[in-house]
Amino acid sequence: MLVNDKIYQTVWIEGSTVYMIQQNLLPFKFEIHECKTYWDTCMAITDMTIRGAGAIGAAAGYAMAQAFLQFRDSEKAISIREARQDIENTRPTARNLFYAVDRVYKAGLISPESAMVEAQKVAQKDASDSKTIGEYGCELFKRKTNVLTHCNAGWLAFVDYGTALAPIYLAAKQGKEVFVYVDETRPRNQGAKLTAWELYNNDIPHIIIPDNAAASLMAQGKIDIIIVGADRIAANGDAANKIGTLGRAILAKEFNIPFYVAAPTSTIDINCATGKEIPIEERNQEEVLFQSGIDANNNPVQILVCSPGSKALNPAFDVTPSKYITGIITEKGIVKAHHQSIKKLMEEV
Numbered sequence: 639m640l641v642n643d644k645i646y647q648t649v650w651i652e653g654s655t656v657y658m659i660q661q662n663l664l665p666f667k668f669e670i671h672e673c674k675t676y677w678d679t680c681m682a683i684t685d686m687t688i689r690g691a692g693a694i695g696a697a698a699g700y701a702m703a704q705a706f707l708q709f710r711d712s713e714k715a716i717s718i719r720e721a722r723q724d725i726e727n728t729r730p731t732a733r734n735l736f737y738a739v740d741r742v743y744k745a746g747l748i749s750p751e752s753a754m755v756e757a758q759k760v761a762q763k764d765a766s767d768s769k770t771i772g773e774y775g776c777e778l779f780k781r782k783t784n785v786l787t788h789c790n791a792g793w794l795a796f797v798d799y800g801t802a803l804a805p806i807y808l809a810a811k812q813g814k815e816v817f818v819y820v821d822e823t824r825p826r827n828q829g830a831k832l833t834a835w836e837l838y839n840n841d842i843p844h845i846i847i848p849d850n851a852a853a854s855l856m857a858q859g860k861i862d863i864i865i866v867g868a869d870r871i872a873a874n875g876d877a878a879n880k881i882g883t884l885g886r887a888i889l890a891k892e893f894n895i896p897f898y899v900a901a902p903t904s905t906i907d908i909n910c911a912t913g914k915e916i917p918i919e920e921r922n923q924e925e926v927l928f929q930s931g932i933d934a935n936n937n938p939v940q941i942l943v944c945s946p947g948s949k950a951l952n953p954a955f956d957v958t959p960s961k962y963i964t965g966i967i968t969e970k971g972i973v974k975a976h977h978q979s980i981k982k983l984m985e986e987v
């Protein structure tokens with residue numbers, strides 16, 4: 639993706655150092671964050687310097703490769719197993735994290751160099767899958783389409799292109815008229831901060847809406863289609879995504895609006911029979927109680943926006959039952975969100 643006239647991916651590795659776009663500073667400041675050790679990379683995943691299923695997966699794969707390089711010699715086996723545990727403990731919901739770590743771990747048992755090659759493959763496959771998802775998803779767009787999206791499943795959430803936003807970028811490139819309603823996505827505002835920044839940089843017409851405006855816009859017939867990403871999809875098609883997604887899906891059914899989930903097959907967890915088994919991360923209450931931004935002098939600020947002394951609940955994801963999902967846009971095509979279609983799809987991977 640082009641930023642300040644330079645092409646970037648969200649995360650990459652040079653030698654044994656992992657580089658990533660510092661997403662906690664966006665959209666106010668564009669900075670590259672460096673992770674010299676696997677532990678630095680773990681910290682960056684935990685504090686959401688890097689976030690979004692595919693990007694987390696790529697970073698976790700690189701972290702595993704870094705661990706193999708770091709523990710090349712002494713007490714190797716124990717340290718590597720501990721490192722794997724550390725990486726897997728960073729964030730629990732995104733399936734891509736576990737998928738990437740498993741692939742790189744197995745390759746690393748051959749040699750640290752094999753781990754590095756595998757980590758690169760995982761990352762580049764994430765980018766190419768996203769590109770293909772864009773091509774399939776784009777076919778859902780008419781000459782003129784108003785789309786609503788939740789959170790950020792753009793290129794920042796993956797290595798490149800994104801999933802929910804990839805069809806939007808491609809449709810606009812093909813000359814279709816696309817207008818995007820961007821849910822702000824409380825509490826961390828990935829929609830208002832990241833999706834809006836991506837769309838603005840790509841000259842895609844869009845508007846940020848408060849999360850609670852979505853129902854009214856749907857009732858007024860202003861939304862033609864909803865596309866969201868996913869952090870984990872169960873074998874029966876239930877999909878975990880950023881908190882608030884479930885509400886959009888239920889509304890979409892009520893107002894007869896197609897509701898699509900865009901995700902690579904690496905997000906599908908066939909070992910999770912239904913969405914009930916997907917682990918849902920609960921994050922720090924500070925994310926709800928405080929909001930971050932910049933002041934009039936461009937200095938970063940954090941302000942308390944809730945009644946002092948009250949506590950907050952902060953579940954990061956919810957699960958949308960498959961019955962609300964019109965289809966899942968994958969790199970293998972658009973499939974129905976039910977058990978047989980997903981089983982068949984995963985046999986082809």
Ligand code: MRU
Binds near residue numbers: 689792801867879880
């Ligand atoms: O908590 P985050 O920002 O890592 O959440 C992930 C997401 O960005 C969303 O749930 C997204 O819609 C799917 S992941 C591409």
